[in-house]
Amino acid sequence: MTNPTLPDGVERREIDGETRLATRGEPVYGEPTADGWRAWDPRRSKLGGMLELGLDTGLAGGETVLYLGAASGTTVSHVADFAGPTYAVEFAPRPVRDLLDAAGPRNRLFPLLKDARKPQTYAHIVESDVDVIVQDVATRGQATVAVRNAQFLADDGRLLLAVKARSEDVTAAPDDVFGEALDRLRDAYDVLETRRLDRFHEDHLGVVATPK
Amino acid sequence: MSNDAAGAGWFETVPPDDLDAARDAIETGDADGPADWPARAVDAGFARDESAYYDALHEATIHATRESVEERERADDQQLIHSVRAMDDCERTANELAERAAEWAGSLFDGVEPGIEGAREVAEREPTGEIEERAISLAARAVDVAGERDAIAGTIERVAPAVAPNLAEMAGAELAARLIALAGGLESLAKKPSGTVQVLGAEDALFAHLSGRAPSPKHGIIYTHEYVRGTRPEDRGSAARALAGKLTLAARADHYAGERRETLHDDLRERMATIRGRADAPDGGVDGGEESARSGDGDEPEESR
Numbered sequence: 462m463t464n465p466t467l468p469d470g471v472e473r474r475e476i477d478g479e480t481r482l483a484t485r486g487e488p489v490y491g492e493p494t495a496d497g498w499r500a501w502d503p504r505r506s507k508l509g510g511m512l513e514l515g516l517d518t519g520l521a522g523g524e525t526v527l528y529l530g531a532a533s534g535t536t537v538s539h540v541a542d543f544a545g546p547t548y549a550v551e552f553a554p555r556p557v558r559d560l561l562d563a564a565g566p567r568n569r570l571f572p573l574l575k576d577a578r579k580p581q582t583y584a585h586i587v588e589s590d591v592d593v594i595v596q597d598v599a600t601r602g603q604a605t606v607a608v609r610n611a612q613f614l615a616d617d618g619r620l621l622l623a624v625k626a627r628s629e630d631v632t633a634a635p636d637d638v639f640g641e642a643l644d645r646l647r648d649a650y651d652v653l654e655t656r657r658l659d660r661f662h663e664d665h666l667g668v669v670a671t672p673k
Numbered sequence: 674m675s676n677d678a679a680g681a682g683w684f685e686t687v688p689p690d691d692l693d694a695a696r697d698a699i700e701t702g703d704a705d706g707p708a709d710w711p712a713r714a715v716d717a718g719f720a721r722d723e724s725a726y727y728d729a730l731h732e733a734t735i736h737a738t739r740e741s742v743e744e745r746e747r748a749d750d751q752q753l754i755h756s757v758r759a760m761d762d763c764e765r766t767a768n769e770l771a772e773r774a775a776e777w778a779g780s781l782f783d784g785v786e787p788g789i790e791g792a793r794e795v796a797e798r799e800p801t802g803e804i805e806e807r808a809i810s811l812a813a814r815a816v817d818v819a820g821e822r823d824a825i826a827g828t829i830e831r832v833a834p835a836v837a838p839n840l841a842e843m844a845g846a847e848l849a850a851r852l853i854a855l856a857g858g859l860e861s862l863a864k865k866p867s868g869t870v871q872v873l874g875a876e877d878a879l880f881a882h883l884s885g886r887a888p889s890p891k892h893g894i895i896y897t898h899e900y901v902r903g904t905r906p907e908d909r910g911s912a913a914r915a916l917a918g919k920l921t922l923a924a925r926a927d928h929y930a931g932e933r934r935e936t937l938h939d940d941l942r943e944r945m946a947t948i949r950g951r952a953d954a955p956d957g958g959v960d961g962g963e964e965s966a967r968s969g970d971g972d973e974p975e976e977s978r
Contacts (some may be wrong), residue, residue, distance in 0.1 A: 546727055553743045555933065556836040561739055569727055571734040573699070576830075585683045585704035586734070588711055613707050631942035632949045673835045 463466045466515055469522030470543025474498045482509055484542035487566040490535055490559070498541070507597045507623030510661035516654055516669055519619045520544075525591045527613050529577040529606065530598035532556045534563035540595060541570035548587045552576045577606050580613070590615040590640040599628045604645035609671075611649040614672050620650055626664040639666045649673060680704030684719045684729070696737035745835035750859040753836050756829050757850040765824035777808040783939035789819045838933050839923035841942065844898060852920065853895050863921075863928035870893065870924075871917035895920065900945050905952050915944045 467473075474483040476495045483498040493500045503513040512516060523545045529551035531537040534558035536573075541547040546569045549558050557574050564570040575583040577598050591613050597652045599605055603624050614620065622658040626635035643652055649671035683698040707853030711726045720726035720880040771792040778795040779785040781804065785795060795812035798805075826847065833846035837859055841849040855873045856862035862870070872879050881887040892901055892913035919941040927933045 547893060552834070553838060554742045555744050555838055555934075557932075560733060561742070564731075564735055568731050572738045573734060574738045581703045581705060584707045585702045586679060586699060586710070586730075587707055589709055590709035627939070627942050633944040672909055 462509055466517055466520075468518070468520035468543055469513060469538075471501070471512065471520075471522075472498070475501045479629075480556070482513060483500075484539045486538065486542035489538040489563045490533070501539045506539065507658060507665060507667065508536050508579070508595055508621060508664055510541065510658045510665075511623070511656070511667040512623060513668070514656055514658065515659065516656050516667055518669060520593065520621075526590065526592045526593045526595060527587055527591045527610065528597075529594065529596040529610060531560055531572070532597075533559035534572075535594070536597065537570065538563040538565065538567065538585060540568040544593070545569060546588075547571065548573060548583075548591070550575050550583060550587075551579050561653070580610050587613055589613060590618070592618050594618070594620045594622075596620065596622045599625050603628065604642040607643055607646055608649040611672055616672055618672060619653075620668070620670040620672075622646075622668040622670065623658065623670060624666045626660075626666070634662045635666075640652070642666070647673075680706075680712055681710075682708065682710045683733075684710070684714050684726075685717065687719075687733075689719065689729070691974075692733060692736045694817055695733035696740055699733060699737040700741055745832055747833045748835060750836050751831065752858050753832055753850045754854040754858070754926075756832065757847070757854045758820055758925050760825040760829065763825060767815050767819040767822060767856055770811065770818060774812035775813050778812060781808055782902050792816050813953050814834060837924065837927040838931075839926045839937060840920065842933070843920060843923045843938060844895075848894065848897055851923070855894060855899065858977040859924060864923045865921065867914075867918040870921050874895075892917075900941075900972055904945075904949060908948050908951055912945065913946060916942065 468472055471482060472482050474495060476483060477493050477500075482501040482503065485498050488494050492502065493502045501509045502624060502637045503509040503591065506563055522543045526540055526544045528540060528547060528549045531551040534549065537547060537549045537560070542664050548571050549560060549564065550573050551560055552575065554574065557572060562573050564572045564576040571586075573583055577596070578600070592615055594607070594610055594614050596603070596607055596610070600606070603622070607620055607622055611620075624639060626638040629642065637644075637665060639655070643655070646668065649672060651673055652668060652670045654669040656667045658667045681702070681704065681768070683695070683702050685846065687694045711723045714720045714724060714726045722728055744802055767789060771789050772787065774795060775785050775787045775791045782798065792812040792815040795809055796811050796816050800806035800809050829850050830846045833841040833849045835965050837849055841851070844852065852870065852873060853859050853862055856865060872890050872893045875890040875892065878890035879885060882889045892908040895901055895913060895916055898916060901909055901913050902915050919937055922937055923934075925938065926932065
């Protein structure tokens with residue numbers, strides 16, 4: 462509430478005696494709750510980490526979101542709590558079981574068992590001009606995934622990307638990996654802000670970008 | 674980016690409230706690019722308004738995704754084995770047929786290229802007469818079989834992560850399926866020692882070695898993995914041994930626990946970083962013995978295999 466970068470629907474609430482990021486919705490993964498607000502753990506969520514560190518995500522609340530790499534729905538459940546229509550793409554069947562549980566009570570969260578590297582397999586479902594793409598995929602070529610999915614993003618939309626260095630190349634220094642990823646990203650985006658997420662996620666870079 | 678050239682939305686062939694048709698459209702459909710689907714759905718009369726469209730989309734995606742997950746989880750290692758064997762048969766047969774078709778068509782037309790691409794060009798010709806019809810038809814069959822091979826490869830990509838999540842993540846879907854096929858099943862793969870996994874697919878070389886005619890093979894099918902192939906030759910034995918060790922653990926985690934184990938993947942990445950780091954060492958990293966004695970992850974000296 463004192464932090465201007467928090468979107469509507471995300472607040473710092475007193476939960477279990479600690480002030481924590483929180484959204485309002487059905488609990489999903491056994492997170493602590495208070496008065497209907499669910500604690501959003503920045504250690505379990507790259508986007509939560511980006512908000513906690515004060516990156517200017519441009520999120521205001523109510524956006525249409527394409528979430529790539531939704532996994533079991535930990536982060537995307539919080540996103541769906543404060544955003545508008547939210548498309549959640551995840552390729553691995555097992556985590557999607559949990560994602561389905563998170564999506565059940567959230568009627569604007571749309572789970573899709575699809576490969577984020579192949580946007581043509583879900584372009585007939587995900588609408589054009591979404592306001593935000595959130596990406597957290599742990600495969601090689603994370604920047605390429607973002608570039609391929611740029612077609613979904615509105616001209617003034619935001620890409621909120623967490624690059625995991627170890628997924629790209631374990632032998633290179635993370636800074637080199639991040640440099641290469643940002644170069645690739647610039648094929649389709651203007652990078653607005655980057656920040657290491659190490660306080661919550663080791664060897665991850667948070668990136669805020671907008672389409673060229 | 675919204676334009677009419679994007680293709681058809683998932684809802685366009687789906688009768689309202691037909692969840693199974695919706696599932697089929699969501700799962701198998703595609704489009705070149707996105708469009709303003711909510712507006713198009715309202716225009717097409719699929720939904721009363723945007724809100725009704727999103728309600729329908731929610732119901733349809735939940736249903737489609739739940740059914741797809743269940744179907745993939747029902748698929749087991751034996752289906753994966755059939756798939757990978759059928760894929761290899763299709764590839765071999767397609768190449769053979771394409772070669773025969775190209776040879777035949779080359780006697781009838783000018784400029785016939787060999788291979789599947791050549792067959793594809795031949796298949797598009799208009800025959801004039803019975804002989805040409807047969808040659809062109811044969812080329813079309815070759816193209817069909819090649820297409821089936823690609824379709825099976827796509828199925829393996831989707832099914833392998835459900836059957837063996839850790840193995841598929843570590844090895845890639847195709848190599849995971851091949852390892853399971855070579856071992857005869859996920860359970861038997863999980864029960865093999867890592868030294869066996871390391872040389873799966875190199876049986877000829879292994880038996881040549883056992884009868885004293887050759888050095889021991891450093892790797893079998895896992896050679897196709899980037900960690901082995903992309904490592905300099907003098908470190909490939911170490912890389913293959915490290916990879917085989919973790920693949921064995923991944924197969925065991927998949928068979929006995931069925932849950933993703935992040936630490937397995939991190940451990941392998943670290944180990945590979947160390948092995949590849951030798952190439953950058955000032956002495957060329959020739960002496961890996963001391964380092965491997967410290968690492969304690971089953972990385973014993975190469976000669977012991």
